[in-house]
Amino acid sequence: MENKLYVSSSPHFRSNNSTRRIMLDVIIALLPTSVAACVIFGFRSAVLIAVCVATCVLLEYVSRKIMKRDTTIGDLSAVVTGLLLALNLPVDINPLIAMFGCLIAIVVVKQMFGGIGMNFVNPALAARIVLLVSFPSAMMHWVTVPGQPQGAMIDATTSATPLAAKAGTYSYIDLLIGRCGGSIGEVCAIALILGGIYLVIRRVISPIIPCVYLATAALMSLAFGLDPLYQILAGGLLLGAIFMATDYTTSPVTNWGKVVYAIGCGVLTMLLRTYSNMPEGVSFSILLMNILVPHIERLTAPRTLGFVKKAKGEKK
Amino acid sequence: MAELSFPKKPYPTRGGVHAPHNKNTAHKQSVEMPVPKTVVLPMTQHIGAPCAPIVKVGDTVDVGQCIAKSDAFVSAPIHASVSGTVKKIDKITMPGGNRVDAIFIESDGEQRVSPDVKPPEVNNLSDLISAVRESGLVGLGGAGFPTAVKLSIPPDKNVDTMIVNVAECEPYITSDHREALENGWDIISGIMTVKEFLDIHRVIIGIENNKPDAIKALREIADSSVDIGDEIRVLPLKATYPHGAEKILIKACTGREVPMGGLPSDAGCLVMNVASIAFISRYLKTGMPLVSRRLTVDGSAIKDPTNVIVPIGTPIKEVIEFVGGYQEEPKKILMGGPMMGVALPNDELYIMKQNNAILAFGEKEARLAEPSACIRCGKCVSACPMRLLPLELCNASDRRDEDALNRLNAMNCMECGCCSFTCPAKRHLVQTIREGKAFLIQKKREQDAQNKGGKK
Numbered sequence: 001m002e003n004k005l006y007v008s009s010s011p012h013f014r015s016n017n018s019t020r021r022i023m024l025d026v027i028i029a030l031l032p033t034s035v036a037a038c039v040i041f042g043f044r045s046a047v048l049i050a051v052c053v054a055t056c057v058l059l060e061y062v063s064r065k066i067m068k069r070d071t072t073i074g075d076l077s078a079v080v081t082g083l084l085l086a087l088n089l090p091v092d093i094n095p096l097i098a099m100f101g102c103l104i105a106i107v108v109v110k111q112m113f114g115g116i117g118m119n120f121v122n123p124a125l126a127a128r129i130v131l132l133v134s135f136p137s138a139m140m141h142w143v144t145v146p147g148q149p150q151g152a153m154i155d156a157t158t159s160a161t162p163l164a165a166k167a168g169t170y171s172y173i174d175l176l177i178g179r180c181g182g183s184i185g186e187v188c189a190i191a192l193i194l195g196g197i198y199l200v201i202r203r204v205i206s207p208i209i210p211c212v213y214l215a216t217a218a219l220m221s222l223a224f225g226l227d228p229l230y231q232i233l234a235g236g237l238l239l240g241a242i243f244m245a246t247d248y249t250t251s252p253v254t255n256w257g258k259v260v261y262a263i264g265c266g267v268l269t270m271l272l273r274t275y276s277n278m279p280e281g282v283s284f285s286i287l288l289m290n291i292l293v294p295h296i297e298r299l300t301a302p303r304t305l306g307f308v309k310k311a312k313g314e315k316k
Numbered sequence: 317m318a319e320l321s322f323p324k325k326p327y328p329t330r331g332g333v334h335a336p337h338n339k340n341t342a343h344k345q346s347v348e349m350p351v352p353k354t355v356v357l358p359m360t361q362h363i364g365a366p367c368a369p370i371v372k373v374g375d376t377v378d379v380g381q382c383i384a385k386s387d388a389f390v391s392a393p394i395h396a397s398v399s400g401t402v403k404k405i406d407k408i409t410m411p412g413g414n415r416v417d418a419i420f421i422e423s424d425g426e427q428r429v430s431p432d433v434k435p436p437e438v439n440n441l442s443d444l445i446s447a448v449r450e451s452g453l454v455g456l457g458g459a460g461f462p463t464a465v466k467l468s469i470p471p472d473k474n475v476d477t478m479i480v481n482v483a484e485c486e487p488y489i490t491s492d493h494r495e496a497l498e499n500g501w502d503i504i505s506g507i508m509t510v511k512e513f514l515d516i517h518r519v520i521i522g523i524e525n526n527k528p529d530a531i532k533a534l535r536e537i538a539d540s541s542v543d544i545g546d547e548i549r550v551l552p553l554k555a556t557y558p559h560g561a562e563k564i565l566i567k568a569c570t571g572r573e574v575p576m577g578g579l580p581s582d583a584g585c586l587v588m589n590v591a592s593i594a595f596i597s598r599y600l601k602t603g604m605p606l607v608s609r610r611l612t613v614d615g616s617a618i619k620d621p622t623n624v625i626v627p628i629g630t631p632i633k634e635v636i637e638f639v640g641g642y643q644e645e646p647k648k649i650l651m652g653g654p655m656m657g658v659a660l661p662n663d664e665l666y667i668m669k670q671n672n673a674i675l676a677f678g679e680k681e682a683r684l685a686e687p688s689a690c691i692r693c694g695k696c697v698s699a700c701p702m703r704l705l706p707l708e709l710c711n712a713s714d715r716r717d718e719d720a721l722n723r724l725n726a727m728n729c730m731e732c733g734c735c736s737f738t739c740p741a742k743r744h745l746v747q748t749i750r751e752g753k754a755f756l757i758q759k760k761r762e763q764d765a766q767n768k769g770g771k772k
């Protein structure tokens with residue numbers, strides 16, 4: 001017989017999972033949030049999203065070319081990064097600042113560390129924090145949105161975020177449907193929750209991280225005498241817990257690791273929200289926990305089937 | 317010691333994947349293949365020492381006549397599967413790439429039975445073990461471990477449970493399923509014999525719940541009056557791969573864990589493949605050694621997938637022709653299942669004792685996607701039934717990092733393929749981990765040699 005058989009190692013069957021399909025699912029899960037952003041903040045959000053996505057994809061392509069590595073834009077991960085970054089920005093940000101954020105995310109954090117799977121912090125989050133430190137006023141400028149409560153207005157065009165506003169200004173309903181100030185992707189809680197449910201159903205993420213993160217934050221709020229539901233719905237917590245903390249590369253792969261990591265995120269978030277002079281603690285907490293992931297993983301390695309502890313004195 | 321009880325439902329196991337079942341041949345009666353013109357019998361059809369031929373070129377042999385054996389403890393003799401003349405004894409290349417001697421027998425078509433073939437006399441355990449050894453039986457489920465060795469349980473091990481493996485979790489393969497349907501009585505009488513001589517009072521028949529007809533058939537016999545003390549029960553298992561792997565099967569049936577590096581007997585269990593146990597009962601009745609077996613021929617390139625009963629040593633090509641040949645150009649031919657089977661370089665090889673399937677696939681199934689970077693999704697971790705960290709093992713193997721491989725318990729990987737199967741980045745995890753294991757074994761050998769040298 002002609003010698004044209006494939007001789008490869010087992011297994012000879014593969015599931016139809018693929019990186020591209022997973023990223024596509026994340027994009028689908030972010031659709032409700034993106035649509036909500038356009039409805040709440042108007043056409044400008046669509047432009048912001050388009051600018052970030054296009055810049056990220058372009059930068060990914062160019063940096064891979066320059067580093068003489070194969071192109072990876074087909075896996076859609078740059079689209080996800082661009083989308084997430086856009087959703088973390090205020091709507092009236094200067095597009096040049098947004099593009100600078102993309103540069104940080106894709107080139108510095110992702111590609112300089114070796115590309116997908118190699119970065120040790122979440123690219124979109126790292127970029128957001130760099131922008132926050134470099135352009136604090138532009139990054140914390142929240143425009144008013146139609147229908148939001150009068151009390152939340154600072155002046156004719158600016159409003160306070162739910163966490164900065166006086167208690168009682170925003171109702172739960174305001175937070176659920178996004179009648180409040182904030183970055184374009186964090187305001188509409190319902191859209192975020194929908195996306196989260198989709199990701200869990202599609203088995204893209206395990207529910208451990210978001211659930212434990214939110215539960216820890218709720219418990220901490222109770223301990224601090226805050227309203228747990230309000231704390232969960234307000235600010236970037238849902239966006240962070242569902243879409244940022246669950247980033248594969250920068251979260252633990254072991255189940256117990258996920259629990260430890262999520263508890264850490266929850267505790268840090270509430271500590272920062274309560275004690276720091278910056279009301280928003282989600283990004284910093286996740287970033288800090290990202291850095292601890294290798295250690296958490298090492299400490300939570302599962303016990304392999306049939307593993308017996310070596311008796312004392314027994315030689316290895 | 318606590319009274320042994322039968323589990324109502326399987327004990328929980330971790331990981332595993334939902335591989336497509338594709339059990340296309342489950343409802344088809346097996347067919348017997350006519351005697352081929354030539355059979356080729358390699359000297360290693362089992363795990364352990366190779367046999368040495370005891371016939372010469374030109375000798376006339378009969379069916380069931382022993383033609384090769386070895387004095388080593390871990391080995392199994394080989395018998396002529398046809399009557400005819402020994403044409404030549406020559407080296408052939410095995411699927412793994414190593415070259416071994418093989419006996420070529422030209423059949424005279426008469427299928428004369430050798431006068432040596434007569435029912436063995438079995439009065440105690442050691443009779444049984446030597447009879448099984450003479451029969452040339454090896455584990456028919458795929459691994460090919462000599463059954464006589466398995467039955468020789470060291471006296472310091474307390475084996476109280478026998479598990480009969482009908483899980484058959486590999487996609488496509490239905491040869492054990494057909495065995496259960498077609499030879500139910502052989503199975504039960506084989507179980508009765510073995511349990512009596514080994515003094516085992518709990519027999520669990522583990523079978524995946526995607527074979528309701530076989531479960532029903534086996535239950536009917538196991539629950540009938542032959543099973544006097546009600547010591548044999550059928551336990552339906554979840555139909556997830558790899559429930560047929562020994563360690564996973566033991567966990568699911570008894571809740572016990574085989575210690576790392578240990579054997580089933582360390583967990584008080586004896587695991588027997590269903591076809592092996594049925595063979596034992598037939599052998600005790602007829603004395604005909606292992607000269608033929610049932611196997612599944614399937615895959616997208618096969619015209620008419622069927623289970624066939626073939627003489628051992630039949631050329632694979634002829635078996636495929638017998639079931640109607642190829643319907644498209646084969647691009648990959650497997651010996652065994654798609655998850656753990658070996659890809660053959662061509663179809664010029666021969667059916668061996670432990671061979672439970674021949675699968676041939678066309679271009680679409682044969683082609684594997686190119687691997688890309690690991691995205692650390694953790695899917696391989698949740699899929700690993702041994703609860704290892706495949707992605708870390710893979711990295712450690714690439715780095716040839718001995719400490720990390722040991723810390724990650726690389727040797728506990730059973731190469732089941734769940735991790736590679738599920739990986740969205742299509743990484744060659746199993747292949748890389750296999751290299752890492754080989755590296756560890758080599759390191760250990762070097763170390764042992766050094767220690768020996770140092771002592772002198």
Ligand code: SF4
Nearest residue numbers: 690691693694696739
């Ligand atoms: S399944 Fe593949 S991509 Fe996911 S963590 Fe394992 S090796 Fe990496």
Ligand code: SF4
Nearest residue numbers: 700729731732733735
């Ligand atoms: S091949 Fe090894 S590492 Fe991969 S899933 Fe199976 S036991 Fe785990």
